[in-house]
Amino acid sequence: MTETIWTAGELAAITKGSLTGVADETPITGMSIDTRTLAEGDAFFAIKGVSMDGHRFVPGAIEKGASLAVISEGDAPRALRVPDVLKALEEIGIAARKRLAAGVPVVAVTGSVGKTGTKEMLRLAFGAGGYVHASAASYNNHWGVPLSLARMPAGIDSAIFEIGMNHAGEILPLTAMVRPTIAIVTTVQPVHLEFFDSVAGIADAKAEIFTGLVPGGTAIIPSDNAHTERLRAAALACGAEILTFGRGGDVSLVETDEEGVIADVLGTEIAYELAPGAHVANNSLAVLAALSVAGRDLFDGAAALREWSAPKGRGRRVRLRPAGGEAVLLDDAFNANPAAMAAAIAALGRVEARRRIAILGDMLELGPTSDDLHRGLAPLLVDADTRIVHTVGTMTKHLRDALPFELRGIHADTAADLLARLDPIEPGDAVLVKASKAMGLSTVVDALEKTYGLERRDV
Known part of the structure; x- marks a missing residue:
């Protein structure tokens, strides 16, 4: 029922x-x-x-x-x-938050990269200890947050919300509705620079999430980010307790490989299975930090992370079947910024492959630094031993020009144009597809899956 x-x-x-x-x-x-x-x-x-x-x-x-x-x-x-319909939705969301029982952990997560993946890991980890409610998909904006709140049943044991922004001031009303007991910032990176004067301004905008913390709430921040101290100061100004994760943090990595992670959580060592990827492992530390703050069983919560898999368009790994063999597709076509691009290219470099192929589209909303940020991807692709780089859009022309000649593949104005000219995938290939969502490279992913069949493999 x-x-x-x-x-x-x-x-x-x-x-x-x-x-x-x-x-x-x-x-x-x-x-x-x-x-x-x-x-x-x-x-x-x-x-x-x-x-x-x-x-x-x-x-x-x-x-x-x-x-x-x-x-x-x-x-x-x-x-x-x-x-006003949107206002009505907000009022219902606020009412849903007010009716939660005292002591129910309410976790809000934001950050330049990794919000949705971390939210899904939180959903699994907290779900191991009871009835958890979490935002669907990437419902993190001015309608997604109140909708997620309004959908929240009264008798839950924990709640997880994702909060996003493109401009300063956008997080303030959302965190005020959520009133988190725990607020996480995954990272601060040069994203949406079109709307900010500096990355420090982005850090300040992300730190708005701390303003909604309930009295006695905890801020969980990266220990090794260039703006860690700025985040710390903002959290302290809001009266928050602080826990750090990452290199040298309260929760830190001991070891990570393709099979899983060993983490140190405030002196307790925990081993758990997790899909591969250094950025995934690092975000899982924030999850363990949240479990610790909420008083949940760390071992049960960490064990639940074995079920985590990257959503479509966000690092999902797909096994393709070209004639005579197999190939791997890294579907990361939902979004792109310099930090996410670097992580995706590094992930491509770790895949055992005969040829590593990157299909990259423009990173949008980077402002006047966009040319340089696109050019800066070239050495990362070389270091990952990428054999062919296909580019789509306007800004990726700067990347193409910075690449060694032998790495330059097709350049196309649109995803459809690229697909019309793309050479067949061969056995042993590893193919990364990544761009800002508006570039439409998800159509490339869909076409490759349709052409070569698919067997999903979670990462």
Whole structure:
């Protein structure tokens, strides 16, 4: 039986809205802003976006069995009418947070790289100790965070939220809604530089997450980042306890290889299985730090990480089957910035392969340093013993020009243009696909999977 999260009457009371065609006691079993994924019993929120008005989809939501539609205009046979739909969603999210029992750990994670992967590791680790609620996918923005909160049942044992930003000030209202007991910053790197004067400004924006901490809350920060002390100062200003992870941190790596990790957690050594990748191992330290703060069993939580796998587009490893053999695809096409590119290229370099091939698209939102940051990838590709580098977009022309001539593959303006000219994958190849999401290189991943079949291998 599907769990009832709210009743229609409760939503009306929280939002001070008016119900039409639905009884107060009507159960609400989910929250949706997208009719494509809406399930019967969900409340559908007709949010107005920049380019899309959710009110257009209200009839479809009702037809699919929505318990009610939250609307600010028009009509629906089952409706909750409010002045502002997004504001109503925020109010419900805040109410969901308030009704949690005292002592329930609420973890919020942000950072330039690794937010979603770390959130998923937290979900597994805390799930080993009870009923955990976590943000779906990358729901980390001005609608994703309140939606994730609003979906949260009352009787959970822990909650995990991802919080993102592109501009200064965006995290402040989100962390105020979440009110975390534990706030994690995975790293600070040159991301979204188009909107910041410096990386220090990015650190300050990430540190906004500490402003929402409950009294006595804990900030978990990297021990070895260039802006660690800036993060520490911001956390202390918010009255937070501080725990560090990484080289020389309170939680540190003892050893890591393709099979797993050995970590030191405040003097306790723990071995656990984890998908390969130095950045993955480092982010797992933040997870162990959070478990320690929450008083959860470290060994059970760490053991649960064996189930972790990279999501589609975020470092997922796929086994391809070209004629006569096998090849490996590293699907990292969801997002890109200099730090994430460096980690992905390093991961490619660790794969045993006859040829290492990189298909790279533009990194966006890097501002005036973009040319140099793209050129700076060239030595990393050489160090990873990459044989061919295909480039897509405008900014990757600077990367191509910096590469040794023999490494230069195809340059294309678009993903479709590249696919039309791409040579076949051969047995023994390892292929990395990475770019900012807007470059559309996920279509390259889809085409390679379709052409060569797939057998998923988690990393």
